[in-house]
Amino acid sequence: MAATRSPPSQLLGDDLRRHEEEHGDFSDEELAEARARIFGSAGSSKDADAA
Numbered sequence: 001m002a003a004t005r006s007p008p009s010q011l012l013g014d015d016l017r018r019h020e021e022e023h024g025d026f027s028d029e030e031l032a033e034a035r036a037r038i039f040g041s042a043g044s045s046k047d048a049d050a051a
Helices: 008-023 028-039 041-050
Strands: none
Touching: none
């Protein structure tokens, strides 16, 4: 019997939902920092304005 694995993006989504359930919603500052880390600081201001 072969084991099935969840895609990493699904696992990350599960972890983020679990964190929010335990600690509350992410603040705007936390979301802006996450965008900057993922997309770089040049793209974060453009993305933050769109949000």
